[in-house]
Each structure stands twice: as C-alpha cells, then as structure tokens.
Amino acid sequence: MAQTAPLIPRLVASSIAIANRAGEIIRNVMSKGDLGIVEKTGKNDLQTEADRSAQRCIITSLSKQFPSITIIGEEDEPSDSPVPSDWVVSEVDQDILRLECPDNLQQVSAEEVVVWVDPLDGTSEYTQGLLDHVTVLIGIAVGNRSVAGVIHQPYYNYQKENEPLGRTIWGIRGVGVGGFEPKAAPEGQRIITTTRSHSTPEVQATLDAMKPDNILRVGGAGHKVMLLIEGKAHAYVFASAGCKRWDTCAPEAILVALGGKLTDMHGKEYSYDKNTPFPNKGGVLATGKGENHEWYLEKVPEAIRKKLV
Known part of the structure; x- marks a missing residue:
C-alpha cells in the first residue's frame, strides 16, 4: 500500500x-x-x-x-x-x-x-x-x-x-x-496568543487595538497554533517580521485543514515555494475555526500595517 x-x-x-x-x-x-x-x-x-x-x-x-x-x-x-x-x-x-x-x-x-x-x-x-x-x-x-x-x-x-x-x-x-481532539475557544471572550520573547511596541500596539480579554504569551509558532486548535485561544497575532517559513508551513496546513486561517497582516497567504524568501515579513495572523479573520485584520493599525511589507 x-x-x-x-x-x-x-x-x-x-x-x-x-x-x-x-x-x-x-x-x-x-x-x-x-x-x-x-x-x-x-x-x-x-x-x-x-x-x-x-x-x-x-x-x-x-x-x-x-x-x-x-x-x-x-x-x-x-x-x-x-x-x-x-x-x-x-x-x-x-x-x-x-x-x-x-x-x-x-x-x-x-x-x-x-x-x-x-x-x-x-x-x-x-x-x-x-x-x-x-x-x-x-x-x-x-x-x-x-x-x-x-x-x-x-x-x-x-x-x-x-x-x-x-x-x-x-x-x-x-x-x-x-492525533488530537479539536475544540472551540470559549464564547463571549477574546483570547489572543502572541510571542513570549520577541515583543515590540508594534506587537503590543496591535494587541491593544484588538482589546483582548486575555493574552497568552508563549514560545513557538507550533505551540501558538496548538492553542488555537485546542480551543485555548481565538487568534494568534504577531505584528512583526520575526517569524520564518519553517515556523508557519506545518501549523498553517493543519489549521486550514481544520477550518482556520493563517495570513500576514495584510490578509495574504504566504508562499512556500523553494525560491521564496525565508522571513515572514508581513507578520502572522492566525485564527481558529469559526473565527472572523477579517475582523482581526481590520483592527491592525494602518501605521503598523505599512511597516510590515
């Protein structure tokens, strides 16, 4: 077989x-x-x-x-x-x-x-x-x-x-x-996961604009997406160019297969062909199944969006 x-x-x-x-x-x-x-x-x-x-x-x-x-x-x-x-x-x-x-x-x-x-x-x-x-x-x-x-x-x-x-x-x-049991994030709340060790004023300003009820600051892109698919967070927000293609390729595929979405801060999907640059210069925005991805995109401050190109 x-x-x-x-x-x-x-x-x-x-x-x-x-x-x-x-x-x-x-x-x-x-x-x-x-x-x-x-x-x-x-x-x-x-x-x-x-x-x-x-x-x-x-x-x-x-x-x-x-x-x-x-x-x-x-x-x-x-x-x-x-x-x-x-x-x-x-x-x-x-x-x-x-x-x-x-x-x-x-x-x-x-x-x-x-x-x-x-x-x-x-x-x-x-x-x-x-x-x-x-x-x-x-x-x-x-x-x-x-x-x-x-x-x-x-x-x-x-x-x-x-x-x-x-x-x-x-x-x-x-x-x-x-390999796991998918779960939905709590209703009536907005829980966002983001970087633990690579924060910047732009990252924080973007989080503030989304007015989360709770912020989970953890390490690893894989771990952050795990929080989404296990219903522990609604979105993964990282308004910085610090991530790379090897950080997001596997998590994106699993999240999308489940019904979620991962893009840059402009709403564009990343390219993963062999000639693409490694850095995710547009930042990372990922949302779990059933979340309104566009709502989060609209909340990204325009000045910060312009820096992430």
Missing part, C-alpha cells in the same frame, strides 16, 4: 514516524544535561545540540525515502555531518496511507514538493525548561501552498504520571486532521 498511495499521504505518513524519532532525540539531549547552546544571530536566537541532531534525523530520513523533493531546514548544518543509523527512519504511519487523497493532490510529483523543517520550534523555551512550548515542525508545500503538516510535541504529558509521553498531530488540506 505504501508504494501505491499518492505522494502527499506517503510524505505525511513518513513525517509522522520521523517526527516521533526527532522527539526522542530532543528528549535524549535534554536528559544528558549538555545542551550545546550556541547563539546564531542574538540572545533570543539560539541553537542547541537537540536542534542540530533532530534536523539531521529529519532531513536524512526524508531524503532517503524521497530523494527528489526539496527540503529546507532551519539549522545550517554541514551536509556531510555523520548521522547514526538509528536516526534514519524508514517506518511509516499505516493509518495515513489508508486515507482518501483529494483529487488536487493525487498526481503531485516529487519535483513540485518543498518540505519546510523546524527541528525544534521554541528553542529558547527548551533551554529554560518550558518544555510544553517545544514542537517539531514538518510542513509540506506543493507549488507555493502549504498543503500538509505534522507537529510533534516531545514533552506532551511530561508533567503527568502514567500517561504516554509525546504526541504527534497532522493535517492535510481537503482531508482533515488527526
């Missing part, structure tokens, strides 16, 4: 198994105590041994199974870095292969696919022990659209006894989502 299924379901089925292994690697690095932290561009842009190792696991595994796809990872790693054999994943999630693929994704070729990888989203929080903020993101794009995504939470349930550690969720546009 694995070889007869269309490419996109096969990619998602493999990405689920690969993300699970990357999560184990992230936990193993933490358990050893030496995170191998380096600063990339500043104190809030860190890289750890877990970032580097998880990316090598993901990219090597995907490249071996799908040699003709384009893969773009966050971390700058030498291509000849040795990869332990037990990091190279060949397993797949058989349940995904049984799903009916929508017509528009049936005939996708490997050359049309770009996979965006953030091996450890929420690195700063990882180094500070805020482990529930950490995710592994594997986003799948066809042409310039994000069509499927996998989010793995290595530390899901880590504070609970006798519960399985870790969770992987997925979404495919036109198919649906899995």
Whole structure:
C-alpha cells in the first residue's frame, strides 16, 4: 500500500514516524544535561545540540525515502555531518496511507514538493525548561501552498504520571486532521496568543487595538497554533517580521485543514515555494475555526500595517 498511495499521504505518513524519532532525540539531549547552546544571530536566537541532531534525523530520513523533493531546514548544518543509523527512519504511519487523497493532490510529483523543517520550534523555551512550548515542525508545500503538516510535541504529558509521553498531530488540506481532539475557544471572550520573547511596541500596539480579554504569551509558532486548535485561544497575532517559513508551513496546513486561517497582516497567504524568501515579513495572523479573520485584520493599525511589507 505504501508504494501505491499518492505522494502527499506517503510524505505525511513518513513525517509522522520521523517526527516521533526527532522527539526522542530532543528528549535524549535534554536528559544528558549538555545542551550545546550556541547563539546564531542574538540572545533570543539560539541553537542547541537537540536542534542540530533532530534536523539531521529529519532531513536524512526524508531524503532517503524521497530523494527528489526539496527540503529546507532551519539549522545550517554541514551536509556531510555523520548521522547514526538509528536516526534514519524508514517506518511509516499505516493509518495515513489508508486515507482518501483529494483529487488536487493525487498526481503531485516529487519535483513540485518543498518540505519546510523546524527541528525544534521554541528553542529558547527548551533551554529554560518550558518544555510544553517545544514542537517539531514538518510542513509540506506543493507549488507555493502549504498543503500538509505534522507537529510533534516531545514533552506532551511530561508533567503527568502514567500517561504516554509525546504526541504527534497532522493535517492535510481537503482531508482533515488527526492525533488530537479539536475544540472551540470559549464564547463571549477574546483570547489572543502572541510571542513570549520577541515583543515590540508594534506587537503590543496591535494587541491593544484588538482589546483582548486575555493574552497568552508563549514560545513557538507550533505551540501558538496548538492553542488555537485546542480551543485555548481565538487568534494568534504577531505584528512583526520575526517569524520564518519553517515556523508557519506545518501549523498553517493543519489549521486550514481544520477550518482556520493563517495570513500576514495584510490578509495574504504566504508562499512556500523553494525560491521564496525565508522571513515572514508581513507578520502572522492566525485564527481558529469559526473565527472572523477579517475582523482581526481590520483592527491592525494602518501605521503598523505599512511597516510590515
């Protein structure tokens, strides 16, 4: 069945198994105590041994199974870095292969696919022990659209006894989502999630204009979108250019597959083709299923909108 299924379901089925292994690697690095932290561009842009190792696991595994796809990872790693054999994943999630693929994704070729990888989203929080903020993101794009995504939470349930550690969720546009129980956000309130460590006056002014009842300041784009799909927040608002394509490709696909929306602050969807610039210069606005995305767009101050181009 694995070889007869269309490419996109096969990619998602493999990405689920690969993300699970990357999560184990992230936990193993933490358990050893030496995170191998380096600063990339500043104190809030860190890289750890877990970032580097998880990316090598993901990219090597995907490249071996799908040699003709384009893969773009966050971390700058030498291509000849040795990869332990037990990091190279060949397993797949058989349940995904049984799903009916929508017509528009049936005939996708490997050359049309770009996979965006953030091996450890929420690195700063990882180094500070805020482990529930950490995710592994594997986003799948066809042409310039994000069509499927996998989010793995290595530390899901880590504070609970006798519960399985870790969770992987997925979404495919036109198919649906899995791995979690979607929930609606509370009625009669406006709860917004935003950055924990990259706030600016523009970010705060935009939040103020939306008059939220509560603001959840957390790390990681994956974690923020998880708050939307689990009904803990109504919108994710980040009026800044600090996000990248590998931060949003997987979360966007899952959110849209569920009925939500993710755009920049002008209401434009981001392009995910292999030649697109990495930064999300227009900021990020994401809303959960049933939310009025246009209402949030209209509340963005015009002066701030003009800066995000």
